[in-house]
Amino acid sequence: MSSRSPAIACIGIIGKHNNPLHTSLFPPPPARDPLDFSFLLSSSLDVFDARAPLKTADQDFGLLTAVDDRLAMYGWLTNTGVKFVVVVDMEGRPAGIASSGIGGSAAVGLRDADLKPVFRALQTAYIGLLRNPFYEPDDHSPVSANVVGRVGSTQITSKKFIAEVKRIGESWAPGVTNL
Amino acid sequence: MSFDAASAIHSAGPDPSSAHVSLSCLDFLLIELVPMAQRLAEELAKREEEWMRGTSGVTAGSESKRRSGDTMVSTGMRTPRDSGSTAAAGGSSSGAAATAGSGTVGGAVSGTGIAADDDEVREAVFYRLEMLGYRVGLGIAERFSRDKPRFTDTLDVIKFLCKDLWSIVFRKQIDNLKTNHRGIFVLTDNNFKPLGRISVEKHHHGVLQESQPFLFFPTGIIRGCLAAMGIEASVQGETPGLPSASFQIRTAGAKP
Structure with a gap:
């Protein structure tokens, strides 16, 4: 048990109207159940709502909830209302594979600051997505997409963005400061 | 976007998405955008008019075919219409032949069409530029609000708009901000x-x-930036005299 170290289990990107924009699971399904994590992400929204009036300065919401012994959710809310949620699995990967030298630090636990680089990288990726002229943010919001009568998913389909989220999710380990 | 030297140094930190644009290029772009939108709108309007004329010629022709069986229609009315129907039946749907056929009706429509067209073109130019600006505003707000403290009310957002966004896009801050607090x-x-x-x-x-269209794009940017911050608003720009400009922002649910 102690020979495993924390890893990201899920990254969720949630839009302004609490609409799911993108969800990545690590390792991908069927190793992890998409429905389980969809529930987790939904439950995290309440924490955002409850804390938002009190958090006036920072975008980092830190630890949202510890789900069980293994999973914990961390959140970030941008000024434009986009939410990033990272679910960390404390025993996500065998120690010593990705985190050489920091192996065995699992018992110490995580600090909020450990997740900051993840959120910063995610936000950079999201800004990069918005800089793509072919990405129409309003097509991905349920409010305006329903008016136009578009049917189907409002999820992000940009391959570059999805690949970047995947890279971030896979390369993070406790102590990594630059993603 | 554009920066003056001070803010360029300030923002050229570890931000990987920081890109810089020549000031003159931005100026040229903002200027050229307007004639481009105008040309596009005019071309589209012309094409649409041609198309409408073509179809109106055809409908007039088929109408006259129906009427040719009708004994009540006088021959004087029928002859020009019949020539129209032959033109349409001959496969010619070009504007000139069709208008000649549809006679006075078509003439009247295109006569009023010119005045309505100008409004329509203007509307199309406005829509195109405003939507472009809106999209740019969304992106800019996302990009430049990342290191700002959270905005708690509308006034905070407007201040961000006046100070940060304005100096990023237009290289100076807004000179005057008035509000009725409603x-x-x-x-x-x-x-x-x-x-x-x-x-x-x-x-x-x-x-x-004539300089009004040059404000369409900036109003779009303002609206987009506000929308990104979660404020629905309508923005109206006008110039009381060159080179000054004023923008009225009316947020949803505002009271006069």
């Missing part, structure tokens, strides 16, 4: 950069009217 804000810029290059002949009337 959702209406008036931003005044006494030296609005996109209007700064417009030169005017003396005694030339209607300049203010």
